[in-house]
Amino acid sequence: MDFSATANLKSRKPSDLLILPFFILKGKVKAAADFNDSLAAFNIPIDAQDFKAGQGELQLLYVNHKQEKRILMLGLGDGTSLTIEKLRCAYASAAKTCHSKKVKALSLLLPEISSLSPDDIVRGVTEGLLLANYSFTKNKHATIKEQPRNLIHSIALIGGNKSALSIAKKSKLVCQGVYAARDLVNGNADDITPQHLGAHAKQLAAQYPSIKTKILGLKEIRKEKMGLLLAVSRASAVDPAVIILEYRGNPASKKVVALVGKGITFDTGGLNLKPTGSMETMRSDMGGAATVLGTLQAIAALGLKVNVVGVIPSTENSIGSNSFKPGDVYLSYAGKSVEIGNTDAEGRLILADAIAYTIKRYAPSQLIDIATLTGAIHIALGPEALGLFSNNDAMVEALDAAGNDTFERVWRMPLIREYRDSLKSDIADIKNIGMRGGSAIVAALFLEEFVGKLPWAHLDIASTAYYDEARRYHPKLGTGFGVRLLVSYLSRQESKKL
Numbered sequence: 001m002d003f004s005a006t007a008n009l010k011s012r013k014p015s016d017l018l019i020l021p022f023f024i025l026k027g028k029v030k031a032a033a034d035f036n037d038s039l040a041a042f043n044i045p046i047d048a049q050d051f052k053a054g055q056g057e058l059q060l061l062y063v064n065h066k067q068e069k070r071i072l073m074l075g076l077g078d079g080t081s082l083t084i085e086k087l088r089c090a091y092a093s094a095a096k097t098c099h100s101k102k103v104k105a106l107s108l109l110l111p112e113i114s115s116l117s118p119d120d121i122v123r124g125v126t127e128g129l130l131l132a133n134y135s136f137t138k139n140k141h142a143t144i145k146e147q148p149r150n151l152i153h154s155i156a157l158i159g160g161n162k163s164a165l166s167i168a169k170k171s172k173l174v175c176q177g178v179y180a181a182r183d184l185v186n187g188n189a190d191d192i193t194p195q196h197l198g199a200h201a202k203q204l205a206a207q208y209p210s211i212k213t214k215i216l217g218l219k220e221i222r223k224e225k226m227g228l229l230l231a232v233s234r235a236s237a238v239d240p241a242v243i244i245l246e247y248r249g250n251p252a253s254k255k256v257v258a259l260v261g262k263g264i265t266f267d268t269g270g271l272n273l274k275p276t277g278s279m280e281t282m283r284s285d286m287g288g289a290a291t292v293l294g295t296l297q298a299i300a301a302l303g304l305k306v307n308v309v310g311v312i313p314s315t316e317n318s319i320g321s322n323s324f325k326p327g328d329v330y331l332s333y334a335g336k337s338v339e340i341g342n343t344d345a346e347g348r349l350i351l352a353d354a355i356a357y358t359i360k361r362y363a364p365s366q367l368i369d370i371a372t373l374t375g376a377i378h379i380a381l382g383p384e385a386l387g388l389f390s391n392n393d394a395m396v397e398a399l400d401a402a403g404n405d406t407f408e409r410v411w412r413m414p415l416i417r418e419y420r421d422s423l424k425s426d427i428a429d430i431k432n433i434g435m436r437g438g439s440a441i442v443a444a445l446f447l448e449e450f451v452g453k454l455p456w457a458h459l460d461i462a463s464t465a466y467y468d469e470a471r472r473y474h475p476k477l478g479t480g481f482g483v484r485l486l487v488s489y490l491s492r493q494e495s496k497k498l
């Protein structure tokens with residue numbers, strides 16, 4: 001997607017379609033920018049009464065201008081209560097019209113909204129268009145029929161101030177990180193293996209000098225004695241990997257934020273096999289890994305002044321005659337023994353080893369893990385918010401601010417100490433499952449055992465990483481949820497000189 005900018009309607013270049021924004025003010029449709037003169041020239045009968053300029057309302061006009069043959073009237077509703085998110089949604093619906101009309105070159109007059117800064121207006125408009133302008137095309141073996149094939153190639157921003165173009169370009173870099181995460185989730189599990197995730201990380205390192213990668217293969221994982229990752233990976237035909245990406249955006253600081261992403265490339269459940277109906281979407285169980293890769297790509301492209309280490313433990317959770325077994329005890333990297341109560345609670349196992357390894361090797365000042373960890377978080381929160389668990393109020397506050405900013409909403413869940421007892425084992429230090437009630441909390445409590453006192457946040461994205469149906473500007477399937485959140489969070493850390 002290429003962005004360009006031009007000062008006013010008069011100076012606009014030819015395009016396939018021009019979007020004009022409208023408000024509803026005291027029951028009357030009004031131009032949402034100063035183009036009333038042009039409206040008269042365009043001869044648009046806005047008092048024709050059927051276009052009400054409601055939020056996201058669309059009206060396509062065929063015109064005979066030398067610059068375009070189509071105008072899309074876009075309603076923004078009540079101009080006094082507009083938010084960035086409402087802009088994202090409105091421009092995402094405009095993008096869908098563009099797709100159906102095969103619009104390649106788009107022009108749009110930026111709205112003027114008194115309650116939002118010019119930069120936020122551009123961010124809302126461009127993010128909505130970019131997030132909706134996605135099509136999964138990387139799958140070698142299949143096409144996803146419902147997806148638009150006619151993506152918008154260029155957008156000319158009309159009006160706006162000097163920084164409009166640079167804000168649009170930043171949106172693009174962030175959304176490219178989201179696309180990368182979506183592509184990784186959408187790809188066949190047979191293609192998106194631990195080795196593929198490793199190769200993806202290496203590509204990022206080749207593209208950005210600020211990123212370095214290190215990949216632990218089976219031999220190194222054995223040498224490091226990551227007993228839990230090894231147990232989960234035993235029945236898989238492909239080797240596990242631990243993928244490490246180091247981003248140095250602030251060499252003057254020793255502080256490092258760790259991002260640990262669950263990379264189960266397919267979750268059969270293991271010997272506690274998932275039933276039909278629960279396994280079909282389990283290629284998305286590396287959604288946390290995809291978020292970490294997408295986030296590192298975006299912050300490197302933006303050049304954020306922070307230091308980040310991304311760590312991705314990755315394997316298939318397969319089933320076979322050499323599967324790890326319920327009832328057996330395995331020794332974790334941290335030295336704690338773990339009784340397997342259920343092989344389908346594998347995410348917390350590989351995360352436990354990765355978290356302990358990350359703390360030992362990289363001594364981060366804070367750690368965020370992100371994982372499609374529990375079905376229970378879906379029951380609790382549904383598809384519009386992720387579950388946030390943390391031992392640190394300052395992190396929660398900043399994540400909450402980032403969630404409101406990006407509308408990748410977070411909802412803090414409690415770490416109820418009393419539930420820890422249910423993880424007690426008679427034969428090991430801890431068991432990997434506990435009580436059924438509150439099992440998203442129990443999973444977080446298990447992870448906390450490997451975090452210790454370090455400032456930590458756990459993001460359970462099991463209900464947000466993958467959608468059965470399109471929502472707002474997210475197409476169905478992989479969403480890339482978490483990338484924009486973490487980019488916003490990390491840019492908040494920039495000012496704290498981390």
Ligand code: BES
Nearest residue numbers: 267285342344345372373374375376462
């Ligand atoms: N990968 C699943 C969690 C999941 C469920 C992600 C639905 C996306 C959609 C995870 O490994 C799992 O199976 N968790 C179990 C844990 C249970 C055995 C304690 C669960 O949530 O049922």
Ligand code: MG
Nearest residue numbers: 267344345346
């Ligand atoms: Mg599982």
Ligand code: ZN
Nearest residue numbers: 264267285347
């Ligand atoms: Zn899983």
